[in-house]
Amino acid sequence: MKRAVVLGGSIAGLYAARVLSDHADEVVVLEADDLGEDGTGRGAPQRQQLHALLSMGHTHLERWFPGITGELVAGGARLGTGPEVQFYVDGALKAPVPELRMLGASRPFIESRVRRRVMALPQVRFLHGRAHDLLFGDGRVRGVRYSAADGTPDTEGPTSELDADLVVDAMGRASRLGTWLLRAGWEQPPQRRMRIDLGYATAVFRRGDELPDTVVAHASPGPASGYQPTLSEPGAMVAVEDDRWMVVLAGYTDHRPGRDPADFLARMRRCVPPLHEVADRCALLGDIQTFHFPESRRRDVTRLRRFPGGLVAVGDSLASVNPIYGQGLTLAALQASCLSAYLRAGAAPHAPAWDYFRRAAVVVDAAWQLSATADLAQPHVNGPYPRGYRFARWAVDKLTEASVLDSGVNQAFMDVVHMRRHPKALTRPQVLARAARVLATR
Secondary structure, eight states: OOEEEEEOOSHHHHHHHHHHTTTOSEEEEEEOSOOOTTSOSSSOTTTTSOOOOOHHHHHHHHHHSTTHHHHHHHTTOEEEEGGGEEEEETTEEOOOOTTOEEEEOOHHHHHHHHHHHHHTSTTEEEEEEEEEEEEEETTEEEEEEEEESOSOTTOOOSEEEEEOSEEEEOOGGGOOHHHHHHHTTOOOOOEEEEEEEEEEEEEEEEOOSSSTTOSEEEEEOOGGGTTSTTSSOOEEEEEETTTEEEEEEEEEGGGOOOSOHHHHHHHHHTSOHHHHHHHHHSOEEEEEEEEEEEEEEEEOGGGOSOOOBSEEEOGGGTEEOOGGGOOHHHHHHHHHHHHHHHHHTTOOTTSOOHHHHHHHHHHHHHHHHHHHHHHTTSTTOOOOOOTTHHHHHHHHHHHHHHHHHOHHHHHHHHHHHTTSSOGGGGGOHHHHHHHHHHHHHO
């Protein structure tokens, strides 16, 4: 390709730009927001919330940016392994998984280092501008119409055109791709939605010598509480750069956390011991940041009969699932690897990218299946129910109970949670049989 254009310079767009640098003479990243050198500027409203980098996401981060783990750790991130990564269900600590690894760092910290790596690529340049439409011709997208990123998103100043062999939509949940396709006479991808009404809040604490052997602690409700916050508050904490703890608390409908520090600390004290200890011993830094996530969404391009060539979508513009499961950063990395596999197979960039969307759908289906099965345990979430939901719900309940007691079952469970294995791996006879033996002898 002569030129590829990526619409959006957040983490999904940065991964896409890295992949495209192997296939295009020039990659232009068009970004409307001023994200700043450290990644803390304007952008996605949830960027200041605690983000998890799942094990598979960490693997692909290192794949696309070799040596970046050492770079992040040298800058203050923490790499947690084995017992340093603790998962609790209904207040009970799950059986240890020695091979489990998680990186403790804030999203802006990770994203700023990734951005530096991408900006250093000779094929890539960043353009501060706002996309207003796609340019179509000969059955494909042939470029982008954009303006300088001044004023409000609804104010369109003088525009310019940017030709491209391939355009990547990495504009997130606010993507206008469907509108642009309709305006040009194409169908927009059907969108699946699941209303969940989740709220979460993140606070930052000064980290000292308390809990030296903890990098990640995560607490969630399970079968014993009917997946309700009665035995323990849902939340997580991660040791991040600059000697800080980032703590997130979550809740649905009327149980959504707010910005009141006293209420936040009281909730932490109703959570598992590590969060309780941080509430008692560590100083709160700054204000509490809240975010409301009304629904999970996904666009399914594979259900269309026709689609323009020269166009793909990545990140939240393709799928945005319940963030409480921490899949967002990992989905972006896996979709970038799908794009790489598609292009390395010799795909013509001007042709409809059906094979890319089929590959990406496998990843999205897995994430959606995992989050939807868990979300549907909430009484206020009323569907749509996937095929085989009742069996999946029963199996997950039993596996969750067994994972508290047995490292082998928990290993299989965490492989799926961390997106190293497809959810169907949990229904293998040997996994179910081991869980049955554990529960029978407890």
